[in-house]
Amino acid sequence: MSEPRLVIPAMEAIRLWQGVAVPNSAARIGLAELEGLIAALEKLRGSMVFEDEPSSFEAALRDCMEQRP
Secondary structure, rough: OOOOOOOHHHHHHHHHHHOOOOOOOHHHHHHHHHHHHHHHHHHHHOOOOOOOOHHHHHHHHHHHHHOOO
């Protein structure tokens, strides 16, 4: 079975940025799972508006402060 296309570039990025190599097969499997995680997060794009609207966050903070006795 071949590795997902993201594994080798991710290993190289880790080596360049952190100065370490992927230590074992479990780490390599974790990198292989990143592609699925990224795809799942991309499907959520546009549905999570809390981060898209800072004013909503500020309003939520104000609401929490106003509820204090």
